[in-house]
């Protein structure tokens with residue numbers, strides 16, 4: 289372990305409070321991997337002689353980015369399906385014909401844990417190269433006890449192979465597997481009775497997720513799953529209202545979910561229910577873009593209700609083969625008209641909140657992990673404005 293650093297001459301974008309918390313000539317002091325001071329250089333505590341001083345040369349320093357919704361671990365890819373969609377096939381049509389998620393299920397089941405790790409690493413590296421220090425990774429392409437466990441073991445291993453914090457989510461209720469075709473209710477029973485207990489026993493799941501949709505699970509099935517998950521002490525989150533309004537946002541809120549995600553078809557009542565429950569709206573402009581959706585998520589209803597908004601890549605092979613948080617922010621601004629402040633909060637403070645980790649990461653404040661991204665830009669807006677350009681200067685995790 290090298291000496292605890294002090295970052296000086298930085299333009300801090302602390303994201304503390306409600307805005308961006310900008311401190312023009314700022315410094316961050318680290319001890320034991322945690323922030324012990326983040327503020328104006330003039331207020332630096334004295335007696336820091338033993339620390340290594342790092343001159344940021346006026347660069348922007350933000351919290352390390354947090355990608356709070358990914359399906360990073362999967363077998364194969366869906367480039368062929370992409371071509372089929374270019375020839376006119378629809379996403380739901382392909383799914384109903386046994387392609388879509390189920391084709392990735394076949395490839396994921398055929399892959400070994402080592403192969404899953406090897407294929408996910410370049411995607412993880414791409415996220416990290418743009419400043420990501422925390423990533424959530426879902427299962428959901430295995431759909432058997434063994435294959436869901438294999439996926440989440442691969443996800444946990446990624447967090448030991450790279451300097452990044454990995455949070456895992458059990459998404460067994462992502463699609464009805466072929467063994468249960470036409471029996472989605474029986475499959476939910478299986479997830480509750482077999483999958484989740486096995487994953488919990490191996491400490492493989494930090495949360496439980498489900499896909500509530502016509503091509504996936506009904507609100508009643510999700511309700512049953514969430515009731516069971518919460519009894520096991522697991523927080524829940526939901527893929528809700530992505531392709532139609534099944535009132536998933538309100539359902540998630542009723543269960544005190546950490547987040548409800550996608551939300552294109554959510555109505556004002558759903559937005560208000562989420563705000564009251566403290567359920568974060570995780571918006572996924574990559575999937576909106578890639579599926580050429582027309583229905584915009586109700587951003588103004590979220591603003592009016594005070595619903596917290598996070599952003600994520602949703603990195604997955606079918607609806608969002610995206611590994612760039614910077615491009616995701618640009619899409620959120622361009623497609624959803626989210627402000628620079630909302631975009632940055634979406635990948636920092638609000639993403640931390642969506643993972644239940646706001647006490648640990650997501651802002652530059654004393655007591656939190658020293659996870660930072662140092663950018664060669666002059667203003668926060670530049671991080672949202674450019675497309676396909678990566679100005680990351682340095683990524684720091686836990687002070688290193």
Ligand code: DI6
Nearest residue numbers: 389499527575604605606607
């Ligand atoms: N919604 C999505 O957009 C992804 N999963 C989900 O529930 C898509 C997953 C896939 O097409 O492989």
Ligand code: FE
Nearest residue numbers: 357359527602
């Ligand atoms: Fe997703």
